[in-house]
Structure formats: structure tokens, C-alpha cells
Amino acid sequence: MANVIIQEEDVLIREQGYDDHFHAHHHGDKYQTNFIFHYIFSMDHKIIARQFLITGMIWAIIGAAMSVVFRMQLGFPEESLTWIKPFLGKWIVVDAATGIGKLAPDFYYALVTMHGTILVFFVLTAGLSGTFSNLLIPFQIGARDMASPFMNMLSYWFFFLAGIVMFYSLFLSTGPFSGGWVAYPPLSALPQASSGSGTGMTLWLVSLTLFVVSVLLGGINYITTVLNLRTKGMSLWRMPLTIWAFFVTAILGLLSFPVLASGFFMLIFDRSLGTSFFLSDIFIAGQALDRVGGSPILYQHLFWFLGHPEVYIIILPAMGIVSEVMAVHARKPIFGYRAMVYSILAIGFLSFIVWAHHMFMSGVNPFISNFFVVFTLIIAVPSAVKVFNWITTLYGGNIRLNTPMLFCIGFVSMFISGGLTGIFLGNSD
Numbered sequence: 001m002a003n004v005i006i007q008e009e010d011v012l013i014r015e016q017g018y019d020d021h022f023h024a025h026h027h028g029d030k031y032q033t034n035f036i037f038h039y040i041f042s043m044d045h046k047i048i049a050r051q052f053l054i055t056g057m058i059w060a061i062i063g064a065a066m067s068v069v070f071r072m073q074l075g076f077p078e079e080s081l082t083w084i085k086p087f088l089g090k091w092i093v094v095d096a097a098t099g100i101g102k103l104a105p106d107f108y109y110a111l112v113t114m115h116g117t118i119l120v121f122f123v124l125t126a127g128l129s130g131t132f133s134n135l136l137i138p139f140q141i142g143a144r145d146m147a148s149p150f151m152n153m154l155s156y157w158f159f160f161l162a163g164i165v166m167f168y169s170l171f172l173s174t175g176p177f178s179g180g181w182v183a184y185p186p187l188s189a190l191p192q193a194s195s196g197s198g199t200g201m202t203l204w205l206v207s208l209t210l211f212v213v214s215v216l217l218g219g220i221n222y223i224t225t226v227l228n229l230r231t232k233g234m235s236l237w238r239m240p241l242t243i244w245a246f247f248v249t250a251i252l253g254l255l256s257f258p259v260l261a262s263g264f265f266m267l268i269f270d271r272s273l274g275t276s277f278f279l280s281d282i283f284i285a286g287q288a289l290d291r292v293g294g295s296p297i298l299y300q301h302l303f304w305f306l307g308h309p310e311v312y313i314i315i316l317p318a319m320g321i322v323s324e325v326m327a328v329h330a331r332k333p334i335f336g337y338r339a340m341v342y343s344i345l346a347i348g349f350l351s352f353i354v355w356a357h358h359m360f361m362s363g364v365n366p367f368i369s370n371f372f373v374v375f376t377l378i379i380a381v382p383s384a385v386k387v388f389n390w391i392t393t394l395y396g397g398n399i400r401l402n403t404p405m406l407f408c409i410g411f412v413s414m415f416i417s418g419g420l421t422g423i424f425l426g427n428s429d
Contacts, residue, residue, distance in 0.1 A: 041153060042153065043145075043149035043150055043152065043153045044145065044149070045134045045135065045137075045138050045145050045146050045149070045152060046134075046135060048134050048152055048153060048155075048156050049130070049131050049132070049134035049135035050131075051156050051160075052126060052127060052130035052131040052134060052156060052159070053127065053131040055122075055126075055127070055156075055159065055160060055163060056122065056123050056126060056127020056128070056130070056131065057127070059118050059122040059123050059127065059163065060118075060119070060123045060127065062118060062167075063114075063115050063118035063119045063122075063123060066111045066114060066115040066118070067115050069081075069084070069088075069103070069111055070103065070108055070111045070112055070115070073102065073103045073108060077102075078100070079100075080099065080100040080101045080102075081101045081102060081103065082094060082099070082100075082101035085101055088103075088107070090104070091103065091104045091107035091175070092104070106175060106178050106194060106195050106196055107175055107178075109178035109179070109180070109194075109196065110175045110176045110177065110178035110196050110200070112180070112181075113176070113177055113178050113179060113180055113181050113196070114166075114170065114176050114177070114181075115181075116180075116181030116182075117166070117181045117204070117208075118166070120181065120310065120314075121208065121211055122159075122162075122163060122166070122211070124314045125215070125253075125310070125313055125314065126159050126211070126214065126215070128314065128317055128318070129218075129246070129249055129250075129253075129313065129314075129317050130155070130156070130159065130218060132242075132246070132317055132321065133218070133222050133246045133249070133250070133317070134146070134152065134218075136242055136243070136246070137222060137225055137226060137243060137246055138225065138229075140239070140240050140242060140243050141225070141226060141229065141230045141231060141234060141239065141243055142230065142231025142232075142234060143225055143229035143230070143231070144229075146221050146222075146225050147221055147224040147225040147228060147229055148221055148224070151217050151220070151221050152217075152218070152221050154217050155214050155215075155217035155218035155221065156214070158210050158211070158213045158214035158217065159210075159211060159214040161210050162207045162208065162209075162210035162211040162214060163207075165203050165206050165207040165210065166203070166204070166207040168203065169199075169200050169203035169204060169207070172199055172200050172203075174195045174196065174198050174199060174200060175195055175196050175200055176196060176200040176203075176204070177196050177197070177200040177201040177203075177204040178194055178195070178196025178197070178200070179193070179194065179196060179197055179201065182303055182307070183201075183204070183267070183299075183303070184296065184299065184300065184303075185267070185270070185278035185279065185296040185299050186278070186279060186296065188201055188267055188271075189267055189270040189271060189278045189279055189296075190271070190279070191271055201271070202268075202271070205264050205267060205268055208260075208264060209261060209264055209265075212257045212258070212260065212261045212264075215253045215254075215257045216253070216254060216257060216258070218250070218253075219250040219251070219253045219254040220250075220254065222246060222247065222250040223247065223250050223251060223254065226239070226243060226246075226247045226250075237338070237341070240320075240324055241320045241323040241324055241334065241337070241340055241341070241344075242317075242320040242321055242323070242324050243320070244320060244340075244341050244344050245316045245317050245319055245320025245321075245323075245344055246316075246317060246320065248316060248344050248345060248347075248348040249312070249313050249316045249317055251348060252309040252312060252313050252316075252348055252351065252352075253309075253313055255309070255352070256305060256306040256309040256310070256313075256352070257306055259302055259305045259306055260302060260303060260305070260306035262302060263299050263302035263303055266278065266299075266302075267299070270294070275294075276293050276294040277294045277295075277298065277299075278294045278295065278296050278298060278299045279293075279294045279296070280293060280294050280295055280296065297359070297362055297363070297364075300358075300359050300362055301355070301356070301359070304355040304356065304358045304359060305352075305355050307355065307358060308351055308352075308354055308355040308357075308358065309348075309351045309352060309355075311351070312347055312348065312351045316344065316347065316348075318411065319344070319386060320344075322390070322408045322411050322412070323340060323386075323390070325404050325405065325407075325408050326390060326393055326394065326405065326408045326409075326412075327393055329399065329400045329402065329404060329405035329408075330393050330394055330397030330398070330399050330400075330405075331397055331398040331399075331400070332393065332396070332397045332398070333393075334389065334393050335389045335392040335393045336385075336389045336392070339385055339389060340385075340386060340389055342382070342385075343382035343383070343385040343386050344382075346379075346381075346382040347379065347382045347383065350375055350378060350379040350382070351379065353372075353375050354372055354375045354376045354379055355372075356368065356369065356372045357369075357372045357373065357376045380419065383415075383419065387412060387415060387416055390412050391412070394409075
């Protein structure tokens with residue numbers, strides 16, 4: 001019934017000419033007739049969502065191709081890879097005696113590094129959040145567009161520029177960055193540490209700095225739109241759970257990515273200006289460097305202060321979408337709406353005070369480690385609340401087992417099994 005009403009209203013609006021008048025007034029006549037302004041330099045949130053989606057899918061293909069190559073090397077170490085030598089050139093090393101071609105060690109590390117970088121940042125962060133936040137926020141809160149369409153356009157183009165720089169680094173003669181996607185010093189702080197620590201690392205830093213700018217522009221826009229452009233009568237407690245998820249995700253990005261950017265800037269200073277933020281007692285070919293006194297652990301703190309909220313920057317949009325799709329196809333309201341909102345807020349808050357559980361092997365004081373252990377356990381509680389509410393939403397519902405619903409049920413099943421597996425493995429350690 002609701003779909004029929006919406007369709008009738010849409011037909012009425014188009015018959016009265018309001019839709020065309022709005023686009024001509026809001027975006028200007030040139031956006032209606034000029035292909036470049038309508039599809040490329042667009043300020044329409046729907047077109048920008050498509051741009052994020054298409055760019056993210058392209059990067060997903062590139063990242064998956066890298067995964068295929070290095071997993072072939074892992075899965076079939078005795079098989080020859082000479083058949084891909086025309087594509088990879090010198091990065092396939094052929095043994096003169098046996099004729100078996102294998103990935104060059106530096107290039108293997110580079111593939112793993114770039115695969116992780118591309119999937120975590122370009123696909124799961126920009127591709128997922130950028131696509132669905134742009135598409136759904138104005139639609140689901142009743143706004144005509146984002147708070148700043150121009151800033152929205154810039155957020156995509158900074159992401160696009162970051163991708164161009166990263167893509168260019170793949171074709172350097174010395175290879176792309178090969179020090180791991182987390183870029184721990186000293187491999188990332190010393191240009192002479194490896195072939196991939198030179199120009200490839202510099203371009204990696206430039207690319208991700210541009211990416212951070214993109215995230216900040218988008219996050220400011222999403223937050224402002226949700227707070228200021230909700231339609232009349234839509235309070236915060238009436239917003240769909242998808243919007244709550246996108247809203248908290250934008251806040252997490254806005255607070256955590258600048259910390260990572262500060263680490264990148266200090267890395268650039270160590271590499272180019274002779275500073276020693278992250279270098280301490282480093283020896284190259286038996287010779288001690290003059291630059292000492294820094295701490296490589298400092299970089300780990302800066303990186304993982306983003307790295308753990310990043311986990312929820314990736315998963316929260318999916319959780320919000322699953323909540324809405326599951327409620328619709330169970331044909332009943334989501335169980336415990338306010339509890340679901342509070343769990344999203346709790347996950348967002350707790351994600352900022354558990355980062356050092358990624359650093360238990362780095363010599364962190366055991367007393368401090370206990371603090372992070374406790375909050376790592378506590379952060380499982382709001383996730384368990386969400387799982388309980390999802391299952392209860394299904395209970396007694398008139399379920400339609402179509403494709404979206406099957407994917408959502410699979411998501412919940414995987415979330416439960418993955419969480420239990422994490423507990424079991426953690427206890428076994």
C-alpha cells in the first residue's frame with residue numbers, strides 16, 4: 001500500500017512539473033543538458049553515489065586480482081608462474097636450472113601490501129560508506145540533497161585522485177610500497193630499507209593523505225545533513241537505523257582519520273626532512289643512523305587509533321542496512337528500536353578505547369593491556385544486543401525468503417559464528 005501511495009505521489013509531482021523545476025533551480029540548467037556536469041562533475045547525491053560505487057568496484061577487481069596472484073604462489077608453490085610473466089615482467093623470477101617461475105620476494109610483499117590497502121580503504125570504506133551514505137541519507141530523511149553538494153562532489157574527486165596516485169605507484173620500476181598495509185616503521189620510515197620503501201612508499205602516503213581529505217569532506221557533509229536537513233516531523237528517534245549507522249560511521253571517520261593523517265605527516269618528515277619521530281637505534285649495514293630517540297611504537301598507537309574504529313566504519317553501514325531489510329522482509333517492525341540505536345552508539349564510543357589490543361606483542365605495559373582487554377570484552381555486549389534483536393525480529397514474522405532476506409540471514413549467521421570463533425581462538429591463546 002505504501003509503495004502505491006509513493007508511486008502516485010511521484011506521478012503527481014512529475015505531472016505538475018515540480019521535479020524538473022527543482023532540478024533546474026537547484027542544480028542549474030547546465031546540469032540538465034551537459035553530460036560532463038550531469039554525470040562527471042555532478043553535485044547530485046545519486047550520481048555521486050554511483051561514482052563511488054563504480055570506482056569502488058573497479059578497485060575491488062584490482063585488489064582481488066592481486067589476491068589471486070599471491071594466493072596462487074602460496075597454494076601451488078611448486079608450480080611455475082611463467083605464464084603470467086608477460087603481464088608482470090621482471091617481477092616473475094625464473095630459476096635457470098628448473099625453469100620454474102615464481103614471484104619475486106619484494107613483489108610478493110608489494111602485492112600483499114597493496115591488496116590490504118585497496119580493500120580496507122578504497123573498497124570497504126569509500127566504496128561502501130560513500131555509496132550508501134550518499135544514496136540513502138537524503139532519501140530516508142526527506143532532504144532534497146546533501147547539505148553541501150559542492151563539498152560532496154569534492155569528497156568523491158579527492159577519492160578519485162587518491163586512486164590515481166595509488167594506481168600510478170603500481171607501475172614504478174622499483175615497485176609499489178611493500179612494507180605491509182599497516183606501514184610500520186622502520187620499513188616505511190627509511191627510503192633505503194627496501195625497493196618498495198622508496199618512491200612507492202612516498203606515493204602511498206600521498207594517496208592515503210588525499211583519501212583522508214575525502215573521508216573528512218564526506219563525513220562533515222553526512223553529519224550536517226542528518227542534523228539539519230531532516231524533514232518536518234522526523235526527530236532523531238524516528239530516523240531509520242540505516243541513517244543512525246551512517247551518522248555514527250561519519251563521526252568515527254571524522255574523529256579517527258585525522259589521527260592517522262598525523263602519523264602519515266610524521267612519516268613524511270622522517271623520510272624527507274631528517275626527523276626522528278619513529279626511528280630509534282636503527283642500523284643499516286652495521287652502521288648506526290644519526291637519527292635516534294624516536295619510537296616506532298608511537299606510530300602503532302596512531303595507526304590503530306584509526307585501525308580499530310575502521311573495523312566499525314566498515315561494519316556499521318552493513319549492520320544498519322541489514323536491520324532495515326530484515327524488518328521489511330519479516331513484515332514487522334525491528335525489535336527493540338531504541339536498544340538498536342543505543343548499541344550503535346555504544347559500539348561507536350567503545351571502538352575508540354580498545355585500539356591497543358592490536359599491540360599486545362609490542363611491549364605495552366601489562367597493566368595497561370588489562371584495560372584494553374576489559375573493554376574489548378565489553379564491546380561484544382552491544383553486538384550481542386544487535387544479534388538478539390535481529391533474531392527476535394525474525395521470530396513470529398511473516399518472512400519472505402527472497403534474495404535480500406537470505407543475504408541478511410547469512411550476514412547474521414556469519415556474524416554469530418565469527419564472533420564465537422574469535423572467542424574460542426582468543427581463549428586457546
